[in-house]
Amino acid sequence: xxxxxxxxxxxxxxxxxxxxxxxxxxxxxxxxxxxxxxxxxxxxxxxxxxxxxxxxxxxxxxxxxxxxxxxxxxxxxxxxxxxxxxxxxxxxxxxxxxxxxxxxxxxxxxxxxxxxxxxxxxxxxxxxxxxxxxxxxxxxxxxxxxxxxxxxxxxxxxxxxxxxxxxxxxxxxxxxxxxxxxxxxxxxxxxxxxxxxxxxxxxxxxxxxxxxxxxxxxxxxxxxxxxxxxxxxxxxxxxxxxxxxxxxxxxxxxxxxxxxxxxxxxxxxxxxxxxxxxxxxxxxxxxxxxxxxxxxxxxxxxxxxxxxxxxxx
Amino acid sequence: xxxxxxxxxxxxxxxxxxxxxxxxxxxxxxxxxxxxxxxxxxxxxxxxxxxxxxxxxxxxxxxxxxxxxxxxxxxxxxxxxxxxxxxxxxxxxxxxxxxxxxxxxxxxxxxxxxxxxxxxxxxxxxxxxxxxxxxxxxxxxxxxxxxxxxxxxxxxxxxxxxxxxxxxxxxxxxxxxxxxxxxxxxxxxxxxxxxxxxxxxxxxxxxxxxxxxxxxxxxxxxxxxxxxxxxxxxxxxxxxxxxxxxxxxxxxxxxxxxxxxxxxxxxxxxxxxxxxxxxxxxxxxxxxxxxxxxxxxxxxxxxxxxxxxxxxxxxxxxxxxxxxxxxxxxxxxxxxxx
Numbered sequence: 001x002x003x004x005x006x007x008x009x010x011x012x013x014x015x016x017x018x019x020x021x022x023x024x025x026x027x028x029x030x031x032x033x034x035x036x037x038x039x040x041x042x043x044x045x046x047x048x049x050x051x052x053x054x055x056x057x058x059x060x061x062x063x064x065x066x067x068x069x070x071x072x073x074x075x076x077x078x079x080x081x082x083x084x085x086x087x088x089x090x091x092x093x094x095x096x097x098x099x100x101x102x103x104x105x106x107x108x109x110x111x112x113x114x115x116x117x118x119x120x121x122x123x124x125x126x127x128x129x130x131x132x133x134x135x136x137x138x139x140x141x142x143x144x145x146x147x148x149x150x151x152x153x154x155x156x157x158x159x160x161x162x163x164x165x166x167x168x169x170x171x172x173x174x175x176x177x178x179x180x181x182x183x184x185x186x187x188x189x190x191x192x193x194x195x196x197x198x199x200x201x202x203x204x205x206x207x208x209x210x211x212x213x214x215x216x217x218x219x220x221x222x223x224x225x226x227x228x229x230x231x232x233x234x235x236x237x238x239x240x241x242x243x244x245x246x247x248x249x250x251x252x253x254x255x256x257x258x259x260x261x262x263x264x265x266x267x268x269x270x271x272x273x274x275x276x277x278x279x280x281x282x283x284x285x286x287x288x289x290x291x292x293x294x295x296x297x298x299x300x301x302x303x304x305x306x307x308x309x310x311x312x313x
Numbered sequence: 314x315x316x317x318x319x320x321x322x323x324x325x326x327x328x329x330x331x332x333x334x335x336x337x338x339x340x341x342x343x344x345x346x347x348x349x350x351x352x353x354x355x356x357x358x359x360x361x362x363x364x365x366x367x368x369x370x371x372x373x374x375x376x377x378x379x380x381x382x383x384x385x386x387x388x389x390x391x392x393x394x395x396x397x398x399x400x401x402x403x404x405x406x407x408x409x410x411x412x413x414x415x416x417x418x419x420x421x422x423x424x425x426x427x428x429x430x431x432x433x434x435x436x437x438x439x440x441x442x443x444x445x446x447x448x449x450x451x452x453x454x455x456x457x458x459x460x461x462x463x464x465x466x467x468x469x470x471x472x473x474x475x476x477x478x479x480x481x482x483x484x485x486x487x488x489x490x491x492x493x494x495x496x497x498x499x500x501x502x503x504x505x506x507x508x509x510x511x512x513x514x515x516x517x518x519x520x521x522x523x524x525x526x527x528x529x530x531x532x533x534x535x536x537x538x539x540x541x542x543x544x545x546x547x548x549x550x551x552x553x554x555x556x557x558x559x560x561x562x563x564x565x566x567x568x569x570x571x572x573x574x575x576x577x578x579x580x581x582x583x584x585x586x587x588x589x590x591x592x593x594x595x596x597x598x599x600x601x602x603x604x605x606x607x608x609x610x611x612x613x614x615x616x617x618x619x620x621x622x623x624x625x626x627x628x629x630x631x632x633x634x635x636x637x638x639x640x641x642x643x644x645x646x647x648x649x650x651x
Binding site: 023024025026027028092093094096098099102103104105107108109110112113115129130133134136137140143144145147148151 | 328329330331333337341373374375376378381383385392395413418439440441443444445448569573
């Protein structure tokens with residue numbers, strides 16, 4: 001069993017100012033491992049090389065493996081296996097000898113540029129030149145479609161304004177909530193006044209800013225969604241309710257420092273609840289009731305609901 | 314006063330940072346905002362790739378950098394093609410096969426053409442880089458292709474293009490060719506038997522060209538120069554070292570690159586003979602002159618051409634003549650700069 005992850009604010013692999021000046025190949029080297037399965041490691045079962053039509057068999061096996069890939073990072077190992085089966089190998093482009101490599105990058109931009117190689121007067125070189133271009137094209141098509149799937153899923157599950165999950169996507173996450181997780185409901189106080197006074201563009205700017213704050217202020221595994229017009233909801237796996245409430249207060253402090261000028265009056269009322277054996281939906285209901293009490297108490301506060309007693313922060 | 318950032322500049326920042334997701338997102342945003350596919354390609358993606366080539370030529374980027382940057386643009390282009398793909402079922406009236414000539418590994422221009430050509434009534438199949446003519450023939454034997462769109466960016470691959478055209482004509486499929494290797498006129502395209510030529514991918518949206526290209530016999534001299542014997546190149550190299558003794562201190566890697574350059578000269582000469590366009594050799598020597606400016610004296614380039622001419626003359630007299638002729642303009646550049 002792993003320890004609960006209660007760390008916040010982990011930074012992604014965003015490029016730093018120094019990275020910006022590095023040549024592309026060096027940056028790619030630093031960010032990703034070359035997708036080369038070690039000797040003996042295969043992306044699909046071996047084909048009997050003694051059979052008639054063994055090369056055609058290799059093509060079929062590789063294409064079948066491409067068809068079955070469910071993520072883009074499964075594609076490069078298929079190509080690596082195919083290249084090795086044809087008698088070739090792979091080398092990072094920065095180390096490649098033009099005399100023995102084919103100038104076709106088989107990393108698809110997912111890792112460091114990588115080229116196939118074979119002795120220039122070998123059967124392997126002849127087979128690679130003959131068979132690899134179309135196989136690479138097929139692999140590229142698979143990568144593009146898989147990326148398209150990811151993008152469409154993202155578009156279907158993310159609220160375009162805030163970048164948070166849509167209500168439906170968030171509710172699906174909530175259905176998987178377990179004892180030990182926590183949920184919170186966040187209501188934006190006085191957002192309507194911004195819309196009425198400064199227009200909907202200003203209101204949208206406020207929502208975008210809050211979305212960005214939640215995405216950066218919570219952990220990678222936490223789920224934040226836009227539950228309604230100005231209602232947001234978060235699910236934090238393996239985090240006690242009080243720890244989530246503390247984090248909400250930290251978010252409130254951040255908001256007060258960073259909020260857009262047009263949002264000077266906009267604050268949060270927050271209700272927090274722990275997920276119990278009754279499940280995520282029951283916890284959401286409890287958090288909603290806590291939120292109601294926070295609003296009734298004058299807004300701008302966080303209320304933690306407890307299964308036995310309710311206490312105000 | 315603030316200056317609006319051009320889309321190309323914004324996009325190229327992602328290319329430089331190898332940020333495929335950012336680059337793809339930016340291109341799809343342009344598409345979603347209504348920018349036509351053709352404009353995105355001609356105003357952002359293609360110029361970006363030209364800039365990548367310039368950075369390589371200036372020595373700022375390595376070949377590996379070029380691969381990393383190209384992968385970003387390939388990802389963005391493919392996502393654009395996917396997003397712009399016509400939805401719904403329509404009767405597809407024609408099927409265009411887009412391929413790169415045998416030996417041609419620069420596939421991005423062909424990919425751009427494939428994205429432009431795809432329409433509700435046109436099925437487009439992209440076959441990737443360097444398609445061997447026999448593989449192409451096998452693909453065309455299905456009888457479901459109305460047009461072969463063949464891309465070639467390097468003149469050294471024009472012989473491979475001629476083989477692909479012949480393979481298509483065996484199945485009575487017309488061929489439209491395009492790409493930098495064909496220059497700015499249909500001269501080279503027609504010389505290798507193509508039915509039509511255009512450097513604008515929009516030509517793929519127009520009427521299908523008729524199958525009118527001539528059958529082309531490849532002269533022996535062209536074949537000899539295209540696959541020039543190592544001994545011939547070695548002879549030219551030895552004579553060059555004798556002419557410029559300080560070149561004897563070259564490292565093995567430098568020697569290998571120099572021999573390779575001789576091979577390129579021979580293959581460019583083959584392309585010039587094949588197409589009847591002498592300019593191909595002139596352009597190569599001028600390109601080498603600009604590439605090596607400040608590092609290699611111009612007389613090394615002109616002398617190399619003359620020594621290669623001497624070495625190939627017994628088997629390729631017309632090629633030797635072309636090489637000698639091309640050395641002249643480069644030598645005059647030196648006199649002008651002096």
